Amino acid sequence: MISVNARATTGPRNPFQPLVIERRDLGAHDVLIDIAFAGICHSDIHTARNEWGEALFPLVPGHEIAGTIASVGASVTKFAVGDRAGVGCFVDSCRECENCRKGEEQHCLNKTIWTYNTRDKDGRPTYGGYSQQIVVDENYALRLPASIGLDAAAPLMCAGITMYSPLRRYHTEPGKSVAILGMGGLGHMGVKIAHAMGAEVTVLSQSLSKQADGLRLGADHYFATGDSDTFDKLGRSFDVIVSTLSANVELGPYLDLLKLDGAFVNVGMPEHALEIPPGALVQRRAVVTGSLIGGIAETQEMLDFCAQHGLGSEVEVIGADQIDEAYDRVVNSDVRYRFVIDTATMSA
Ligand code: NAP
Ligand code: ZN
Ligand code: ZN
Numbered sequence: 001m002i003s004v005n006a007r008a009t010t011g012p013r014n015p016f017q018p019l020v021i022e023r024r025d026l027g028a029h030d031v032l033i034d035i036a037f038a039g040i041c042h043s044d045i046h047t048a049r050n051e052w053g054e055a056l057f058p059l060v061p062g063h064e065i066a067g068t069i070a071s072v073g074a075s076v077t078k079f080a081v082g083d084r085a086g087v088g089c090f091v092d093s094c095r096e097c098e099n100c101r102k103g104e105e106q107h108c109l110n111k112t113i114w115t116y117n118t119r120d121k122d123g124r125p126t127y128g129g130y131s132q133q134i135v136v137d138e139n140y141a142l143r144l145p146a147s148i149g150l151d152a153a154a155p156l157m158c159a160g161i162t163m164y165s166p167l168r169r170y171h172t173e174p175g176k177s178v179a180i181l182g183m184g185g186l187g188h189m190g191v192k193i194a195h196a197m198g199a200e201v202t203v204l205s206q207s208l209s210k211q212a213d214g215l216r217l218g219a220d221h222y223f224a225t226g227d228s229d230t231f232d233k234l235g236r237s238f239d240v241i242v243s244t245l246s247a248n249v250e251l252g253p254y255l256d257l258l259k260l261d262g263a264f265v266n267v268g269m270p271e272h273a274l275e276i277p278p279g280a281l282v283q284r285r286a287v288v289t290g291s292l293i294g295g296i297a298e299t300q301e302m303l304d305f306c307a308q309h310g311l312g313s314e315v316e317v318i319g320a321d322q323i324d325e326a327y328d329r330v331v332n333s334d335v336r337y338r339f340v341i342d343t344a345t346m347s348a
Contacts, residue, residue, distance in 0.1 A: 001025060002032070005346040006131035007320050008058040012050040016323040018346070019058055021127045023135040028075035030135050033085050037317070038129030039064030039155040040339040041185060042246045043089075043269065045327050047117055051271045056117050062129025063089040063115040064340070066144055066154035076138045084144040086303070088157035089293050091115050091126060091136050103295040105140075129154075130323070132343050142299055145307030152312025155185060155338040156303060158293060159313060163190035163242065164302040165294035166265040167197060170240045174198035179241040180219075181254065183210045184330070186244035186267060188314055188337035191217045193302075196309040202237070204230075204254075206333065213336065217314070231257065236284070238262055246331075248272045255280035255288070263287040313338045319345035 001022040008019035026032055044061035046052050065087040069079045079085060093100050093108035100108050113120055116128030128134075144153045163186055172178050178199040180190040187203070194201045195218025202221040203214040211222040223230045231253050238257050245268040255264055255277070264286055266274065276288055294302065306312065314337040318326055326339040 004131050004133045006060045008060045009048050010058050026073040028073045029137050030073040031079050031138050032070045033067045033134050034070045035067040035343045036150040037066050037154040037340040038062040041158050056125050060127035060130050061116050064154045064157045065129035066150040078138040086142040086144045086157045087136050091140050103297040105295050106293050132346055147307050148312045151315050151340050154340050155313035159185045159189045161294040161299045161302050162267050163193050166291035167194050170263050172197040172199045176239045179238045182244040185338040191219050192311045244268050252277040252280050255286050258284045258286050261285050266290045315340045317342050
């Protein structure tokens with residue numbers, strides 16, 4: 001076993017504290033990654049605060065992992081020591097089911113092994129990226145392009161792929177009008193990626209406080225959903241709306257913004273059920289759908305796309321002792337636009 005410094009929480013609302021965790025010894029196809037940065041995704045917060053239930057404590061969150069290969073198992077071919085590598089939301093799956101064979105490992109019909117808060121194939125809990133090292137099968141690690149800094153690359157492993165996948169699936173391209181709902185960690189990557197794909201991009205945020213940033217990152221338009229005339233002004237504008245909202249809102253007014261046959265893609269995971277008014281569905285022939293990160297091959301495609309277009313995340317780098325404060329700031333929409341933990345600050 002390999003002992004690794006980590007940060008863990010022992011219960012909902014308990015502060016993060018140092019914890020030494022054990023990583024397995026390297027199997028033939030495993031790599032050991034020295035983690036440089038770990039992003040803080042809102043999903044970490046939902047899990048740590050038990051908003052989704054079923055949290056396994058002590059919990060070491062973190063599924064936006066960027067680092068460098070420290071050692072490799074005997075049969076590893078994909079990586080060499082010193083290569084840059086990333087790990088996203090899952091670290092294994094059955095590899096045999098229909099969905100795994102299609103490259104949709106996040107939808108494994110047997111069991112996707114999530115990077116944290118799951119029991120691994122050996123029955124031990126998985127621990128995520130708020131730690132200095134991780135052991136992962138080479139097939140579930142990604143190649144990080146050299147042109148993207150490791151701090152800016154870490155959030156691509158969840159926020160980047162979560163936006164790239166539905167934007168591709170719903171044909172984001174020149175001539176299409178795309179709205180990104182929420183200008184947070186996912187939202188700001190959505191703006192960058194949709195712009196790079198050539199679409200006309202609109203941000204719908206609660207206020208105009210982040211308007212200048214939104215326009216700088218590639219949005220063509222920016223509206224505050226709190227302004228009473230925003231919804232009237234926009235009319236039936238959008239081919240696609242991708243909602244990253246972490247909290248429940250009334251969906252009807254947003255569905256009304258779709259063109260005929262437009263798609264509302266929900267990627268946000270608020271605590272409560274979404275209520276869909278039938279009128280908006282019928283009148284817009286709206287497609288209301290969702291999307292869950294992306295498979296390994298598509299994640300690599302996204303990383304290569306980001307490298308080609310010079311895209312990384314806008315990050316605020318924090319030390320390991322600032323995780324609790326960062327969580328509160330994310331919940332208050334006060335992050336520009338992703339916190340990443342510098343794991344060097346976890347040394348004892
Ligand atoms: P985030 O950085 O906190 O961004 C969420 C945004 O939602 C905020 O910036 C804010 O946008 C908006 N928002 C928050 N509270 C709101 C409220 N009460 N009313 C209206 N808007 C509100 O979070 P994130 O990391 O991007 O994650 C967003 C959601 O996606 C979370 O629920 C997370 O669990 C989920 N998620 C899903 C996937 C997937 O694969 N489907 C992957 C990762 C994350 P403004 O400040 O612009 O108003
Ligand atoms: Zn995430
Ligand atoms: Zn499978």
